[in-house]
Amino acid sequence: MWNSGPQTADGGRQVTDRGPIPSPQSPVTSVDDSLESKIAGAVKDLAPVMIGFLQRMVQTPSLPNAEAAVQGIIADQLRTLRIAVEIVPTRFAELADHPAFGDDGFSPDQRINVVGIWPGDLSLGGGQGSLILNGHVDVVSAGDESLWSVPPWSGAIVEGKLYGRGSCDMKAGLAAGILAVAALRQLGYQPAHNICFQSVIGEESGGVGALTTIVKGYRADGVIVLEPTRQELCPLQSGALTFRLTVRGKAAHAAMKIEGISAIAKFGLLYEAIERLDRERHERYANPFFENPVNVAPINIGTVRGGEWHSTVAETVVAEGRCGVFPGESAADARRLLAETIRMVAERDPWLRQHPPQLEWFEGQFESAQTTVDHPLIRTLAAQHRRIHGAEPTIRGVPYGSDMRLFINHGGMPAVHYGPGDVRLAHAVNEYVEIDEVVAVAKTLALMIVEWCGGVTKVVRSA
């Protein structure tokens, strides 16, 4: 049974503990070589079981509004590890007044988030604070299944790669987080600061699941969002705002084209101006953490539906797109710039001046976000990555929206993306994740938990 009853006032929800943060110079537990090798051993031992768990997650499709089955699997797995599970339903009525809420159009009735709480014991000392490990279970459609070399819901493993929709984005991240927790459980670890594991719904369509956890009061001193980053640390992200543009023309028989006004032709003017805006915005923006300076926060028109019939001058065009938001730029400013561009095109065109295009913002409204790269959360995670890989991690900004911005902008928590898999494979045919990467991330996360959350293990105590 899920604990779906009403929460008590404290309910274990407040993940940030209020006690003094011990001096980092005197940790009770910090990872030494012996503990590091024990963690590596425990992760290796448990990996086959957890890869089986990842397969089960992939074999359980979790398209938006149908996430409950996979959430049940995750809740059961956490309970097996003796982690207290709280079931947190997403109810739009409770989010509607929040500035970051976007109704994603899916019924919330069956949509639950799973939160696992591993309470800290502050008397143990050490560490820097509490930690949330967060991932989303919702996946995008598999598309044309005949294009896949293995069935998209098979979770098939071929040459060290686990295939399937959601494998990389981002059930692998969730599996890596749970594998880290399992390894530390096996070693008898007890954290000083709370650890909170979150499996949320609705990320792909705007983040109603993560927003629910924030509105419900779950907090921590650091958040790792386990999105696929190829094990790069990504504490900066661009935003993305979905928009719809409706352009009206005047229908006429094609033989009397001169009598009509083509909405397609008018849309063409707008399209050119939007492309120019995209180029100019990137020329003005410089940020060394982004891989490609001309692709930080792109504006893209994704769909255009126009015209009624081949021999009619088109009366209407409806285009939908996504407007990027640069880190440091507000969503309101990005919206204003696009609206202004459209207004200026309309002003110069006699027809559009009389019949201004209509711009609407709908569905996903992802703000940009950033945690400073020298924040202790980033430095501590980078140090654990270095231990596992013997090399500095790459620190990068990502050009896509995710739940991270909710934690930073609306939860007031420092956050970073870090996880297995390549985002280039996400949403694509033959999506997969390398199993070795899942295991490596689990090791890094286990070290991170010990360093960040302090506490003790029965196996190793170092002064």
Ligand SMILES: [Zn+2]
């Ligand atoms: Zn994702």
